[in-house]
Amino acid sequence: MERELFPEEEIIKGCKEGKRYYQEILYRRFAPVMYGVCLSYAKDREQARDILHDAFLKIFRNIDTYKKQGSFEGWIRRIVTNTAIDHTRKKSKTFQFITNEIPDTEDTEEEKPDIGLNELLEQVARLPEGARMVFNLYTLEGMSHYEIAEKLNISVGTSKSQFSRAKRMLQTWVSELIKKKDGLS
Amino acid sequence: MDFLKWYKNTIESGQEAPPEDIWDDIQNDLDIDMVYNRLEKSLKKDRRKMWLWRASAAAGILLFLSTGIWLLNQSKQVVTPAVVQNNKPEKEEDSLQKAGITTTTDSVQHLRTGELRETETDIETVKAEKLTFPDNDIAPLKIVKVTSTSATKDTSDNKNNDIAAREFDVRFNTMASTQFVLPKQGYTGIQEKLITELSLPEPEKHPLENRLPSSGIFSGLTFSADGEFANTWLINQKTIEGLDPQDLTATKPTFNSNYGFSIAGNLNERWEIVSSFSVARQNGQQYKEYYHGKYVSNSINLDYMDIALKARYKPFRNNLNHALSAGIYSGFLQNATQTINGETTNITSDYTNTDFGLVAGYQYLAPVSRNITVGAGLFYRMGLKNVFAGNQMVNSSLNHSTNTSFNFSLSVGYTFSL
Numbered sequence: 001m002e003r004e005l006f007p008e009e010e011i012i013k014g015c016k017e018g019k020r021y022y023q024e025i026l027y028r029r030f031a032p033v034m035y036g037v038c039l040s041y042a043k044d045r046e047q048a049r050d051i052l053h054d055a056f057l058k059i060f061r062n063i064d065t066y067k068k069q070g071s072f073e074g075w076i077r078r079i080v081t082n083t084a085i086d087h088t089r090k091k092s093k094t095f096q097f098i099t100n101e102i103p104d105t106e107d108t109e110e111e112k113p114d115i116g117l118n119e120l121l122e123q124v125a126r127l128p129e130g131a132r133m134v135f136n137l138y139t140l141e142g143m144s145h146y147e148i149a150e151k152l153n154i155s156v157g158t159s160k161s162q163f164s165r166a167k168r169m170l171q172t173w174v175s176e177l178i179k180k181k182d183g184l185s
Numbered sequence: 186m187d188f189l190k191w192y193k194n195t196i197e198s199g200q201e202a203p204p205e206d207i208w209d210d211i212q213n214d215l216d217i218d219m220v221y222n223r224l225e226k227s228l229k230k231d232r233r234k235m236w237l238w239r240a241s242a243a244a245g246i247l248l249f250l251s252t253g254i255w256l257l258n259q260s261k262q263v264v265t266p267a268v269v270q271n272n273k274p275e276k277e278e279d280s281l282q283k284a285g286i287t288t289t290t291d292s293v294q295h296l297r298t299g300e301l302r303e304t305e306t307d308i309e310t311v312k313a314e315k316l317t318f319p320d321n322d323i324a325p326l327k328i329v330k331v332t333s334t335s336a337t338k339d340t341s342d343n344k345n346n347d348i349a350a351r352e353f354d355v356r357f358n359t360m361a362s363t364q365f366v367l368p369k370q371g372y373t374g375i376q377e378k379l380i381t382e383l384s385l386p387e388p389e390k391h392p393l394e395n396r397l398p399s400s401g402i403f404s405g406l407t408f409s410a411d412g413e414f415a416n417t418w419l420i421n422q423k424t425i426e427g428l429d430p431q432d433l434t435a436t437k438p439t440f441n442s443n444y445g446f447s448i449a450g451n452l453n454e455r456w457e458i459v460s461s462f463s464v465a466r467q468n469g470q471q472y473k474e475y476y477h478g479k480y481v482s483n484s485i486n487l488d489y490m491d492i493a494l495k496a497r498y499k500p501f502r503n504n505l506n507h508a509l510s511a512g513i514y515s516g517f518l519q520n521a522t523q524t525i526n527g528e529t530t531n532i533t534s535d536y537t538n539t540d541f542g543l544v545a546g547y548q549y550l551a552p553v554s555r556n557i558t559v560g561a562g563l564f565y566r567m568g569l570k571n572v573f574a575g576n577q578m579v580n581s582s583l584n585h586s587t588n589t590s591f592n593f594s595l596s597v598g599y600t601f602s603l
Contacts, residue, residue, distance in 0.1 A: 027211065031203050032203065036197060036201055037197075039196075056207075118201075139193055
């Protein structure tokens with residue numbers, strides 16, 4: 001049977017029994033998506049690699065605690081996100097934030113900016129880690145500023161301001177990148 | 186286009202395959218988890234088994250010591266004159282007749298304790314009385330010698346006393362093979378006088394023979410020099426698994442020698458308290474260790490100074506050469522080394538400073554002269570403490586190790602009577 005065809009319940013059951021075959025199936029199925037998530041939170045690929053490694057170990061060690069409340073992928077993603085936050089906290093006890101005011105920018109007019117994942121991740125990595133966390137938690141995880149403030153132990157105001165500044169900075173950098181690419185072509 | 190939606194889509198649809206070595210690393214860590222869990226489960230099981238063994242051994246030794254103390258107390262009970270009864274003279278005669286002695290009923294003088302006060306004689310009367318023991322129908326005979334101080338009122342009593350004295354000689358000789366029990370207090374003087382008057386030879390006593398303590402607890406002290414040839418085991422998960430011939434750790438029997446001395450206090454004929462001091466007691470284990478990518482020979486040696494306190498019991502009344510011992514020991518670590526491929530390193534900090542456990546065994550004690558005894562025996566020592574203190578690599582609980590040994594002992598002792 002192809003790995004992709006295994007029902008989720010069977011994979012979870014196999015993982016709960018500690019069967020390496022099912023653990024590998026689970027890893028192969030979710031690791032590519034989660035690696036992208038890790039890359040968006042991490043400063044570089046090395047850190048993303050460590051986050052993914054630690055996150056999947058936590059998943060396998062704690063799979064018994066998964067109670068089928070909510071999607072399995074959502075459960076995995078929460079572990080990956082929390083691991084990413086823990087990693088960033090370990091590296092620097094206090095998050096770095098954007099301190100200067102960023103001028104307001106408009107959304108790009110292009111339907112699909114011609115920028116690949118790696119190029120986008122390079123721009124995200126330029127953000128200070130605190131601002132990057134806030135931006136990703138809001139955008140990728142859909143968390144509210146209250147939840148983000150609680151999770152990162154910052155004020156709601158900081159979360160809001162860091163989000164808007166991070167968004168503006170990213171937009172600026174993406175626009176600059178598009179212009180640069182257009183100029184080259 | 187909404188920037189945030191575009192950002193989310195780009196990140197989540199990227200599906201960049203992570204480096205393959207991440208999965209390899211995860212697998213390695215899962216393997217370690219699996220080994221750790223198995224080890225934990227196994228250790229828990231072993232600990233349960235070990236405690237069962239230890240509890241059984243401790244209970245056995247406690248029972249052994251309790252029985253010994255109870256027997257000791259029994260043997261020390263003093264029979265007072267108040268319990269002396271002589272109200273069944275006909276039975277006594279029967280016993281004499283059974284022994285082949287023909288006596289007339291009136292030739293034997295039976296005096297009750299109360300009558301002794303009333304009948305005052307000027308001659309010494311010796312009589313055999315039967316003691317009544319509440320728990321024993323077969324009571325030993327006791328010789329009682331009664332000496333009066335006043336003049337006789339009735340001359341017929343003198344005649345009777347003469348007859349009684351002659352009868353006593355006959356009866357005493359008959360009963361010579363019977364065991365006599367003379368309480369220490371109250372009869373010691375009578376015993377000595379009786380022996381003197383009857384010209385009985387003073388029995389030669391071995392220093393270890395039972396004697397009532399004249400002063401203190403011990404009737405004698407035996408000083409011994411001890412040597413042991415020991416088959417030692419350092420019991421832990423690795424060495425237990427190594428006993429399986431297929432296992433790569435390949436645990437090998439290890440032999441060491443120990444030296445020391447001991448002092449035994451003789452409580453009575455059959456019980457002794459033995460205190461042993463080992464100047465150099467070695468415990469160790471040889472097995473194969475996974476080291477730098479291959480299995481190599483590893484020898485661990487633990488050097489202790491050691492003290493032990495044992496109760497020694499001679500189970501056979503008729504043959505006091507056999508002795509069973511049981512007790513406790515405590516060891517004090519002097520040095521610990523590990524030799525891998527001929528290279529020795531000091532690992533004293535990896536092991537605890539002390540050890541304690543149980544010791545039990547058998548000894549054959551052969552007297553070569555009145556005071557000198559040579560002994561040979563076999564002892565089992567079971568450590569109760571985890572002697573592995575842990576190090577930077579391995580936690581102490583993950584390598585739970587106990588000392589165990591089978592010891593062939595030789596000893597030469599000299600006994601002083603007190």
